[in-house]
Amino acid sequence: MNLGLNNKRALVTGASRGLGKAVAAALAAEGAKVAICARDAARLQAAAKEIGALGFTADLSQAGSADRVFRQAAEKLGGIDILVVNTGGPPA
Secondary structure, X not given: OOOOOOOOEEEEEOOOOHHHHHHHHHHXXXXXXXXXXXXXXXXXXXXXXXXXXXXXXXXXXXXXXHXXXXXXXXXXXXXXXXXXXXXXXXXX
């Protein structure tokens, strides 16, 4: 399916596993340039490599983290066209 996402620039948060990772992979498969962020640096880098994305380590519950990640991703990608805000669920 061609969704017209070729060369669009996407940032997906909480994307080292689960739904966020699946969304990031689907965007990359459609030709988007993808940046992802997550708290766990090792898991993030593995996911970024698997997807072909840029990875930014961040805990978005910390003040200023979301702004920092957005600015860094926009700088590296040349802007952001798609923003997917995903976070882990509440503790069990």
